[in-house]
Amino acid sequence: MLAATRRGVDILRGGGNALDAVIATVEALENDEYFNAGYGSVLNIDGRVEMDAALMVAEARTAGGNNGRDYVPEARAGAVAAVSRVRNPILLARAVMETTPHILMVGAGAERLARRAGIALCRPDELITPRAKARWRLMFERKLMTAETADGREGGTVGAVAIDSRGALASATSTGGMTGKLAGRVGDSALIGAGVYADASGAASATGQGEAIIMFALCREAVRNLSMGKSAQVARATILELGRRTGGEAGVIIVDRRGRLGFAHNAGAMEVATFDPENGIRHYWPEPIT
Ligand code: GLY
DSSP states (O other): OHHHHHHHHHHHHTTOOHHHHHHHHHHHHHTSTTSSSSTTOOOOTTSOOOEEEEEEEEEEEEOSHHHHTOEEEEEEEEEEEEEOSBSOHHHHHHHHHHHSSOSEEEHHHHHHHHHHTTOOBOOGGGGOOHHHHHHHHHHHHTTOOSTTTSSGGGOOOEEEEEEOTTOOEEEEEEEOOOTTOOTTOOOGGGSBTTTEEEETTEEEEEEEOHHHHHHHTHHHHHHHGGGGSOHHHHHHHHHHHHHHHHOOOEEEEEEETTOOEEEEEOSSOOOEEEEETTTEEEEEOOOOOO
């Protein structure tokens, strides 16, 4: 996780943009079998990998008036859902954003886009790790296909948020979902406003029980709440409210337009790494809030 964070940090330190930084970080996490995203994704009920990913960026662009000093925030987004044949769904989400007029793509059309965008396709079984297979088998052996276990609690969804020196805010999220999910199930990580969101006031990425996050529109809610406080308090208050309103478990990471970072969760665990120029990279295992 720290290695993935360093990839994003190197981009920002080198003057790169927030979008490249969050994508590089999530791509590194997708490539690491420890995480439930890309290679290492958990398996659905049929023993297959189906992955969701999304990203969003809010950039200031110069409008014509006031001698070019009028900055207008402009947001763009891209997402893919239930894809099985790419190692890095976050790169395909970027291709949706940058090369199509659409936001969310699935199925054969998404695969065709991957080919067009020069993103290599793989066989679906190349994404299956021994760990994911063992977890899937265990689920059947223990007959654990209950609402309690078929949720985001096993975790491992990955995400990143960043602000760059030009004030652009970006967020990216990627996941394999949850072990034993029905084939074709799409979680929050593919949905703008639920698992990912960015606008002129901030950017957020979510992890946890997809169905609860979707119902609550967690990331949109978190960014909207930035008008009421600093990122750290907003993360806590928003997760508490999600818990109250849905009974679900989730976590969120946020950065606001002043670069203030916040994170909170009410789940079993959530691991977080942060970077700011003053404190460098830091690593946290925050306690769940109740
Ligand atoms: N938050 C990941 C999922 O529920 O798919």
